[in-house]
Amino acid sequence: MWSSLVALRRLQRIAVAPLNITGGLTGSVHREMSTMKRVYVTRQIPPDGLKILRESGQVQFELWNSDDDTVPRKELLQKVKGVDGLLCMLTEKIDAELLDAAGPNLKVLSTMSVGFDHLNLEELKKRGIRVGYTPEVLTDSVAELTVALLLTTSRRLVEATHEAKTGGWGTWRTLWLCGHELANSTVGILGLGRIGVAIAERLAPFKVKKFIYTDVEPRPELASSINAEYVSFDELAKQSDFLAVCCALTPETKEICNKDLFSKMKSNAIFINTSRGGVVNQEDLYEALSTGQIAGAGLDVTVPEPLPTDHPLFTLKNCVILPHVASASYSTRNAMSSMAANNLLLGLKGKPMIKELKL
Numbered sequence: 389m390w391s392s393l394v395a396l397r398r399l400q401r402i403a404v405a406p407l408n409i410t411g412g413l414t415g416s417v418h419r420e421m422s423t424m425k426r427v428y429v430t431r432q433i434p435p436d437g438l439k440i441l442r443e444s445g446q447v448q449f450e451l452w453n454s455d456d457d458t459v460p461r462k463e464l465l466q467k468v469k470g471v472d473g474l475l476c477m478l479t480e481k482i483d484a485e486l487l488d489a490a491g492p493n494l495k496v497l498s499t500m501s502v503g504f505d506h507l508n509l510e511e512l513k514k515r516g517i518r519v520g521y522t523p524e525v526l527t528d529s530v531a532e533l534t535v536a537l538l539l540t541t542s543r544r545l546v547e548a549t550h551e552a553k554t555g556g557w558g559t560w561r562t563l564w565l566c567g568h569e570l571a572n573s574t575v576g577i578l579g580l581g582r583i584g585v586a587i588a589e590r591l592a593p594f595k596v597k598k599f600i601y602t603d604v605e606p607r608p609e610l611a612s613s614i615n616a617e618y619v620s621f622d623e624l625a626k627q628s629d630f631l632a633v634c635c636a637l638t639p640e641t642k643e644i645c646n647k648d649l650f651s652k653m654k655s656n657a658i659f660i661n662t663s664r665g666g667v668v669n670q671e672d673l674y675e676a677l678s679t680g681q682i683a684g685a686g687l688d689v690t691v692p693e694p695l696p697t698d699h700p701l702f703t704l705k706n707c708v709i710l711p712h713v714a715s716a717s718y719s720t721r722n723a724m725s726s727m728a729a730n731n732l733l734l735g736l737k738g739k740p741m742i743k744e745l746k747l
């Protein structure tokens with residue numbers, strides 16, 4: 389059954405994937421088509437973005453016609469040969485090898501993500517390739533999910549539903565499944581940007597006592613909107629009852645959440661990460677959670693993704709793990725696909741993109 393499903397998917401891909409040429413059959417359209425830019429899209433993107441590409445009349449594009457698996461690297465290296473534009477996801481590593489395979493025609497890369505740690509920016513810059521990404525449209529969705537994950541973790545909701553379903557629910561007990569509440573708490577934000585602010589705005593009505601944050605430098609304009617105090621990294625660790633990681637993954641932030649941080653945190657602290665798994669040293673986190681150094685962790689992102697089901701973090705009751713779904717609402721994913729498509733088209737026309745990375 390499984391293998392025939394896989395075979396069917398392959399057939400569908402072969403049937404639908406071949407060059408998706410927009411245009412008719414008249415001579416003039418053929419001439420127009422020959423000036424069309426060639427684009428490869430690494431995923432079956434949500435309908436709004438796909439419609440924009442289809443109706444643009446500006447590009448002929450081929451796509452990896454699946455959302456269930458990623459395009460195999462070997463196939464990607466083949467497909468990008470000679471393209472003018474590439475629309476990718478956070479699952480594709482865009483490095484020198486891939487850019488070499490694409491060749492000199494490639495002028496625009498558009499990623500359907502706010503994160504860009506999968507892109508080798510130096511190599512892109514060296515080759516003069518412009519890069520679009522999709523910030524802002526996902527802020528609400530990510531902030532909402534972060535709050536959901538924080539409450540799920542701090543109020544032990546996964547444990548609680550499991551107990552209710554599996555017979556662990558005995559009489560009402562005074563301390564059973566007690567967690568930690570937001571009221572009167574200090575919430576720390578590691579890396580204050582739009583998403584950190586949006587999280588704080590949503591948490592404030594829960595009667596949080598104080599917001600603190602750290603970043604490479606104070607960000608007074610953003611911080612003033614949520615009344616947040618700038619503190620050192622150490623103070624963030626020491627004071628936070630809830631610590632939300634919102635920073636981008638860069639060489640500077642790689643595994644910045646490690647035993648040094650966890651050892652300074654409160655034993656009642658809840659650690660939440662909806663940015664990138666790479667900012668956390670997972671062995672150190674396991675240690676901190678299993679020894680009670682901190683109370684709990686909610687992770688939407690891990691290394692690797694997917695996290696193998698036999699990973700030690702899955703054995704811990706005080707660790708809630710989600711499969712990287714922070715921006716996963718229909719409206720947000722459609723908005724991301726539209727922005728990615730428009731960034732690509734604008735870039736190919738030599739115009740400013742809606743959101744472009746300064747390289």
Ligand SMILES: O=CC(=O)O
Binds near residue numbers: 478501503526
């Ligand atoms: O993680 C999601 C994104 O970078 O958009």
